Amino acid sequence: MSEELTKPSSVVPLDVIVASIKAALENASSTVYEEVVSTISSLMISLERPIDIIHRLHEGQMPLAIVKSAIDAGILNALAESEQPLSAGQLATKIGAASSLTARLLRYLAAQGMVTQVDKDEYVANEKTKAFAQPSFHGSINYSFGTVTSINQAVPAFLMEHKFQDIIKNTETPFNKAYNTPLPLFEWFQHNPEQHKHFMQYMSIQRHDLVTWLSVFPVELEMGNWKAEDTANDSKRVVFIDVGGGMGHQAIAFGQKHPKLGRVILQDLPSVLEHAQVPANVEKQGNNFFKGQPEKGAKFYYLRNVLHDHPDQQVIVILKHLMAAMGPDSEILIDEMCLPEKGTTLLQATRDFRMGFLLGAVERTLWEWEKLLDATGLMIKAKYQYTNVLADTVIVAVPKLASQ
Numbered sequence: 001m002s003e004e005l006t007k008p009s010s011v012v013p014l015d016v017i018v019a020s021i022k023a024a025l026e027n028a029s030s031t032v033y034e035e036v037v038s039t040i041s042s043l044m045i046s047l048e049r050p051i052d053i054i055h056r057l058h059e060g061q062m063p064l065a066i067v068k069s070a071i072d073a074g075i076l077n078a079l080a081e082s083e084q085p086l087s088a089g090q091l092a093t094k095i096g097a098a099s100s101l102t103a104r105l106l107r108y109l110a111a112q113g114m115v116t117q118v119d120k121d122e123y124v125a126n127e128k129t130k131a132f133a134q135p136s137f138h139g140s141i142n143y144s145f146g147t148v149t150s151i152n153q154a155v156p157a158f159l160m161e162h163k164f165q166d167i168i169k170n171t172e173t174p175f176n177k178a179y180n181t182p183l184p185l186f187e188w189f190q191h192n193p194e195q196h197k198h199f200m201q202y203m204s205i206q207r208h209d210l211v212t213w214l215s216v217f218p219v220e221l222e223m224g225n226w227k228a229e230d231t232a233n234d235s236k237r238v239v240f241i242d243v244g245g246g247m248g249h250q251a252i253a254f255g256q257k258h259p260k261l262g263r264v265i266l267q268d269l270p271s272v273l274e275h276a277q278v279p280a281n282v283e284k285q286g287n288n289f290f291k292g293q294p295e296k297g298a299k300f301y302y303l304r305n306v307l308h309d310h311p312d313q314q315v316i317v318i319l320k321h322l323m324a325a326m327g328p329d330s331e332i333l334i335d336e337m338c339l340p341e342k343g344t345t346l347l348q349a350t351r352d353f354r355m356g357f358l359l360g361a362v363e364r365t366l367w368e369w370e371k372l373l374d375a376t377g378l379m380i381k382a383k384y385q386y387t388n389v390l391a392d393t394v395i396v397a398v399p400k401l402a403s404q
């Protein structure tokens with residue numbers, strides 16, 4: 001038997017290894033799941049030969065184009081809605097496409113794990129098909145394909161033109177080059193509501209299934225003796241402000257988990273808050289964090305994935321406004337990735353460049369956070385890491401003087 005036809009499992013017991021990984025993951029927590037998937041991805045990268053990298057980079061451009069086409073054609077929704085297995089011909093009739101093209105799309109989607117092929121020409125929806133039939137997943141694919149792809153295309157020319165210097169201005173990025181605009185991304189979104197909607201849909205699911213900061217953050221411990229009752233003014237104080245909170249997922253989660261601690265506020269630009277749907281215990285408050293912080297003396301000023309959107313000088317402006325509003329017990333909670341100094345994963349390094357290409361910003365290491373906070377007049381009182389895959393960490397920052 002030639003070497004090419006030797007079954008891999010006769011050399012390495014792959015079937016056994018795969019079966020044991022699948023069995024171990026059946027009831028695993030999302031943290032364990034993410035970590036195993038990340039380790040396997042790193043293993044795949046470590047096993048690649050140079051030509052395999054060429055194949056990965058070359059073939060890697062295709063999935064987004066195919067998945068976008070499959071969504072636009074309505075294949076995933078039609079399959080997700082069907083209670084019976086469907087053939088390519090039946091699906092083609094439902095969506096009004098050619099049956100041979102539909103068959104080829106299905107073959108690709110099955111190879112990609114997004115539909116299940118149960119027989120020679122029979123397909124059924126699986127969990128991934130059902131997820132990709134939802135508007136938030138459509139929006140995410142549209143964001144990746146419609147907004148991000150053109151930015152990636154602009155990167156090499158942008159870096160060459162800028163002589164491979166750091167990207168430090170949010171008005172001079174590959175995004176600005178790709179869209180020929182002088183506006184920073186979030187201002188540009190105000191003039192491009194369709195792209196903004198897709199971005200927000202992506203934001204709403206990008207942490208799908210990951211544990212949240214509330215699973216590790218010791219609220220009672222950090223609260224200390226802080227009380228919501230403001231007896232002097234016969235009112236309730238603000239315990240939590242989700243600064244730049246977008247659709248308010250974290251404000252909602254905090255209010256649900258801690259309904260009695262005090263008032264909860266969601267702050268963002270007014271045009272963003274129009275789209276946020278929050279329960280009665282979360283107050284919406286339009287505010288531009290570059291202009292100031294109207295709520296004085298709140299317990300927690302929380303910022304998730306906000307500061308990584310901005311270069312250092314702007315982060316300092318945002319934090320100084322919060323410092324001016326802080327009372328003696330206030331804390332700033334910075335919920336961001338803390339990149340490891342060594343052994344950054346491909347995903348973490350990708351997120352870092354994404355920030356740079358879109359916004360002239362960066363993901364930071366813990367040491368870089370320490371340096372930046374120090375330059376602002378803050379220090380790290382505590383930190384709580386809650387994911388390994390993204391190294392998401394809540395940094396508790398307090399003014400240097402108050403803590404000394």
Ligand SMILES: C[S@@+](CC[C@H](N)C(=O)[O-])C[C@H]1O[C@@H](n2cnc3c(N)ncnc32)[C@H](O)[C@@H]1O
Pocket residue numbers: 186203243244245246247249267268269272287288289290303304305306309
């Ligand atoms: C990357 S998103 C993070 C949203 C949210 N914190 C989350 O984790 O889902 C950044 C947020 O900052 C908001 N933002 C940008 N510029 C702002 C400004 N000048 N004032 C207030 N919010 C702003 C955006 O509208 C957006 O909701």
